[in-house]
Amino acid sequence: MERSRKPHILVVDDHEDNVELLRARLEARGYEVEGAVDGQAALDQVDKQVPDLILLDVMMPKIDGMEVARRLKARMANKELPFIPIIMQTALDTTEHKVEGLGAGAIDYITKPINFAELEARVSSQLHLKKLQSELEARDKELSELNDKLRQISLTDGLTQVENRRSLEERLHDMWSHSVRLHEPIALVMCDIDKFKNVNDQYGHQAGDAVLKEFAQLLKGEAREIDRVGRYGGEEFLLILPGTVLDAAVTFAERLREKVEGHTFTYTGGTLKRTMSCGVAASPHPKVKDQEALLKASDDALYVAKETGRNRVIRFDGADFNAHMQSKGNDSADGQTKVSTPGTNTGGTAAPGAPPKVKASAEGPRASA
Numbered sequence: 018m019e020r021s022r023k024p025h026i027l028v029v030d031d032h033e034d035n036v037e038l039l040r041a042r043l044e045a046r047g048y049e050v051e052g053a054v055d056g057q058a059a060l061d062q063v064d065k066q067v068p069d070l071i072l073l074d075v076m077m078p079k080i081d082g083m084e085v086a087r088r089l090k091a092r093m094a095n096k097e098l099p100f101i102p103i104i105m106q107t108a109l110d111t112t113e114h115k116v117e118g119l120g121a122g123a124i125d126y127i128t129k130p131i132n133f134a135e136l137e138a139r140v141s142s143q144l145h146l147k148k149l150q151s152e153l154e155a156r157d158k159e160l161s162e163l164n165d166k167l168r169q170i171s172l173t174d175g176l177t178q179v180e181n182r183r184s185l186e187e188r189l190h191d192m193w194s195h196s197v198r199l200h201e202p203i204a205l206v207m208c209d210i211d212k213f214k215n216v217n218d219q220y221g222h223q224a225g226d227a228v229l230k231e232f233a234q235l236l237k238g239e240a241r242e243i244d245r246v247g248r249y250g251g252e253e254f255l256l257i258l259p260g261t262v263l264d265a266a267v268t269f270a271e272r273l274r275e276k277v278e279g280h281t282f283t284y285t286g287g288t289l290k291r292t293m294s295c296g297v298a299a300s301p302h303p304k305v306k307d308q309e310a311l312l313k314a315s316d317d318a319l320y321v322a323k324e325t326g327r328n329r330v331i332r333f334d335g336a337d338f339n340a341h342m343q344s345k346g347n348d349s350a351d352g353q354t355k356v357s358t359p360g361t362n363t364g365g366t367a368a369p370g371a372p373p374k375v376k377a378s379a380e381g382p383r384a385s386a
């Protein structure tokens with residue numbers, strides 16, 4: 018109810034004289050009044066203009082006041098209508114009738130013949146309650162919107178505006194459970210920009226920030242609507258690909274890697290090129306038992322990509338992965354792979370003599386796109 022306009026009251030009575038009498042009284046008190054002389058007319062009038070309050074006669078032919086109240090109450094309950102206080106006017110001053118009226122959806126009642134002072138007091142108190150309730154609802158809505166906004170902020174990376182690590186972990190948890198329940202595959206692609214520190218060192222931190230933002234958008238642009246793309250850490254990004262088997266995820270990651278390699282990043286003052294390395298893992302896989310193992314598998318594959326030359330896609334438990342693990346004296350067979358952090362290596366762009374890139378398998382389109 019807006020403060021500026023007059024409260025709107027619908028008076029329903031099958032005796033037109035009664036309607037007119039109440040109209041005159043209420044209009045004199047500053048209310049705007051509509052009249053209806055039967056139940057159907059009352060319901061039609063509510064459809065035309067929702068009143069702030071209804072004064073409803075009980076005894077009417079065809080659709081009586083009880084039925085009107087019941088129908089309106091049902092529509093209020095399913096939010097088709099806002100809350101409208103209904104005051105029953107009844108000649109039947111028995112407890113049963115009052116109880117029935119209140120049960121049907123009336124908030125108050127007044128007995129005929131009507132005492133106008135009493136009527137006015139009841140109308141004004143119900144309108145006051147309705148106003149308080151509307152204000153409360155508005156505040157509730159505002160608070161809930163603010164809460165949604167806060168939650169959104171708490172799940173978004175401030176710099177790149179993609180999901181942050183917390184959000185990714187929440188999503189992975191949900192998506193993992195979903196994939197287990199429905200026996201659907203799920204894949205992770207862990208991406209890390211190669212030699213990103215050099216960007217900061219050579220072009221400044223702001224250029225680094227610009228590259229991160231553009232990089233995030235590039236990944237997002239390549240992902241499907243149902244995929245999740247987020248910043249897992251500094252210059253490390255994670256993609257969660259539901260319904261995707263390992264082969265398909267490797268193909269996808271390879272496409273991403275090529276895209277990044279071919280992309281020219283822009284920062285204030287110039288442009289630069291960069292490459293990225295990816296680790297890919299998926300479930301179902303005999304060595305991936307839970308979501309932590311899946312995350313670790315993609316991370317381990319990423320580190321192998323770094324150690325074996327960067328600008329590469331490495332598939333967890335694939336030939337390159339296992340060869341490297343063996344050369345390191347590690348065996349991934351127990352699912353507890355240990356990989357040292359990458360040492361010094363060649364720069365961001367593909368170095369001459371770097372190991373050949375993983376040939377991504379083209380088999381198997383990404384399932385359930």
Ligand code: GH3
Pocket residue numbers: 176209210211212213214215217221222223224225226229250251252323327359
């Ligand atoms: P590698 O190829 O092994 O991944 O080398 P790298 O230089 O990319 O990795 P390293 O971990 O040595 O350095 C990461 C750098 O990312 C260091 C850090 O200052 C920078 N960084 C992390 N977060 C941000 C950020 O928000 N903005 C900028 N500009 N730099 C960031």
Ligand code: MG
Pocket residue numbers: 209210211212213214252
């Ligand atoms: Mg890096």
Ligand code: MG
Pocket residue numbers: 209251252253
């Ligand atoms: Mg890193």
